[in-house]
Amino acid sequence: KLAGWLKSIHSAPALANAAATIDGLVETAPQLDVFRFEIVSQICALTGSTPDVIYPLLEEPRDRKNGDISLPLPRARLPGNPIELATSLAQKFKCNDLITKAAAAGPFLNFTYNRDTLRNRTIASAVGLGPQYGANATGFGNFGIVEFSSPNIAKPFHAGHLRSTIIGSFIKNVLDASGWGTVSINYLGDWGKQYGLLAVGYERYGNDEELEKDPIRHLFHVYVKVNNDASENPAVHDEARAYFKKMEDGDAHAYGLWKRFRDLSIVKYKEIYGRLNVQFDIYSGESQYSLGQMRDVLHELQDLGLLVPDQGALIVDLKQFDLGVAVIGKTDGSLLYLSRDIAAAIDRKKVFDFDRMFYVVGNQQIHHFKQLFKILELQGKTWAEKCEHIGFGIIRSKDGNMSTRKGTVVFLEDILDEAGSHMHEQMRKNEVKYAQIPDPDSVADVVGQSATMIQDMTARRSKDYNFDWDRIFSFEGDTGPYLQYAHSRLCSIERQAAPLEVTPEELQSIDFSLLTEPQAFTLVEAIAAYPDVLREAGKTLEPCTIVSFALNLSHAVSSAIDVLWVSGQAKPLAHARLALYVAARITLGNALRLLGLKPLTRM
Ligand code: ARG
Structure with missing residues (x-):
């Protein structure tokens, strides 16, 4: 039953992808695992220890001058003096095309990757796997429900709903990229006596034309008015109760009006969620x-x-x-x-x-x-332990509201409009560039959306933060616009390099050994880290881990672009550098999409 239904929704490709990933598991194993496996297998052979002990101990050395990866021997619980053991293991370790150096530093064993191997494998994987680069199959065979956003019809879409939308959509994306089958549910607040009150209000203040035009705003205004009436005249509450009773009894007129409110609101919600790159498989709600x-x-x-x-x-x-x-x-x-x-x-x-079922709802609802x-x-549902509340901190603001230049915001749309129009003003300042953007309105909208989302995901979920437009508007520093800028620069390098291009087929003929500069290696390392970071995010469900990854990658991109030119170089060098930039663009694009952003090709 479920399988048939699943085929009809977009989780089905996720399952198919996961299956494909399993087939190619070796190819998609985190880049750095290939090196770790080599260390683990030699160390286990030399000491009689087992991979489940050694593998989790491997860590980044405190000082990268000492090597790329380090094994703290005291924690390996091996007999003998760890310092002596380190020296003898360093001597016995056989260097090869994966590990070029093993050295003891006190009780630590430090290893150095073969940089050529790391570079070649990383670029080949990113270019070869494209949109699948970074994905893994750790969740294969699992089915998860992610419930998020869940606003209340006719009421403000508050900061908590905004965060739930951003974080929830991220979680669904991470699960999808980890081989899970998923379904996303928007559990609307759409039932209860207050919807009787809304209907009573609609009979007094409603306007069909306005309802069709902007249901969310209109219903909110009606609701505010009728609430005022009710606080002056308690009889309005009795009317509302009676109306809700009719709704519950399935009275055709009462139920029909409510259903119209709901249906129209959902149409509008879909449009606004679209601007945030968010889709729901199911619009459910309390009424269901x-x-x-x-x-x-x-x-x-x-x-x-x-x-x-x-x-x-x-x-x-x-x-x-x-x-x-x-x-x-x-x-x-x-x-x-x-x-x-x-x-x-x-x-x-x-x-x-x-x-698993994840409820992405603010920390106010922990209890x-x-x-x-x-x-x-207590009802004996053993699966209760498979339900998880994914909480997050509150957005504090001066008067408890988010406000725009026009006043208090109660609608998500206003936030996105405000962010978009501000970004548009910024973009206009650079006339030359502005003239090259074919569709500045939609680019500004995406930049505004990126700004709004990234500032929310920069810190750990459960941290509270202050609502502050300066934070959203910032065009400088570690922001959403910065990430988009890095991505569009990479795209522009590719455009300018045409007809030179990098396809999986052409990879064979590219000489990567021409990539000798430290900036190139830093960029390779940043790209290589993505599968690891994604696998970790699947456990913590913390968007900030991907944000800091994307920022780090973007910094490496911009340092590389400054010195490693493609244009004006001899073809073999131009091709090798272009391949590196294509790998970086694929990786950054994947990370941005995971965060719910639409990667820009021009800005
Ligand atoms: N509509 C609720 C609110 O705005 C959130 C619903 C959260 N989900 C749930 N299953 N209770 O507070």
Whole structure:
């Protein structure tokens, strides 16, 4: 059942890719593993130790002058004096076309890679694998759900939703690149008494034309107005409750109006998410869980003796787990956020039989998810441990809001517009370059999007940060525009080198030994690190690791471009340098796409 469904969504190619990756596993093993494996196999043969002990110990030496990779012997738990052991192993180690030097430094063994081998293999892999360079199959056979963004219809799209969107989409991309099958879900806040209130408001203030034109904005304005009415006149709340009851009972008119709000909002959301390069496989939401499903949840909890009436509410007592009291519903029959999440989790397990489910939601909801997972566990759902809350810090701002020049922002669209138009102003300052860009509006939009996303992903997820337009607008230093600039410079080198080009077939005839300068090797090393960094990101799910990788690579690119020219060189040298730049462009492009950016070819 699932397989058929999977084919129809875009996770299917991810599975196919993973399978292909498995076939070519040796080719796609992180570049540096080839060297590590050589060290591990010789050391194990010499000492009788095993790879599972030695491999994880290999680390970057404190001082790169000592070598490229280091083995701290004291941690290898081998008999004898580690200092003496280091000396004797250094003597016995056989250098070859992978490792050119093994030297002891106290209890450390330091190794030096064969730079020619590293350079040749790295360029060949990046050019040969193209968009697959860096991908791995560590998640092959696993299926994951990534739930993220999840805004509430008719309410502001706040900073927390922005972060969830950026981080969630990154996590899905990383899983895809690690061989997982995935499905992305947007779990909208779209149900509850407040949507009865929205409908009551629409009958007072709604305008069909405006609804069609910009549903998100219009519904928000209606909602603000009717909330004011309700705070002056409590009878409005009764009306809202009655309306919501009709929605729940499936009354055609009431349900139909709500569905129109939802459908139109989703159309608009899709357009805005598109600007962020984000797609969802499924738009779900609180509304998708019927009263029937919810009652099943209640009965199950009741049968297990977990549900206790308490002052008009139905609760699950979690005090013994230090999780307080979880409010599941009210005795008047209305059900709450938490109960919908229980029903949703059970349903998703049934439909997708996931191996992991990630909820990308701000740290404010840590407690909610702890309660949710504990209740599932108490219900005997052994898979509760496969659910994970991926939290993140809050964006602080002066008045608790993000604002633009025009005022308080409540919509994602405003942030993207503001960032895009600012970038456009910046670009206009360089008239010559500006004139060469065929579509400056869309380039400015992408640069603005990159700026917004990279500033968010620069620090570890759980760090709070201050919302600050200067931070987003910055064109200098380690920013999204800088990364895009590096990528577009590489593309421009390729354009200018035409008709010279670098294809996998042509690689054979290129003489890489012409790449002798230190800048070339630094760039090779940066490219070679990508598969390692991606594999690590699959474990930590931290976008900042990829951001700092991309920045480091871009720095290496710009140092190389300054001195290693392609134009005006004899063909063999031009070709070798071009191959290096193509490998760098492929790698940077892959990293940017992983972060959710559209790599620019001109800017
Ligand atoms: N709509 C919620 C909010 O804006 C976020 C939903 C998070 N996901 C969940 N399964 N509870 O706060």
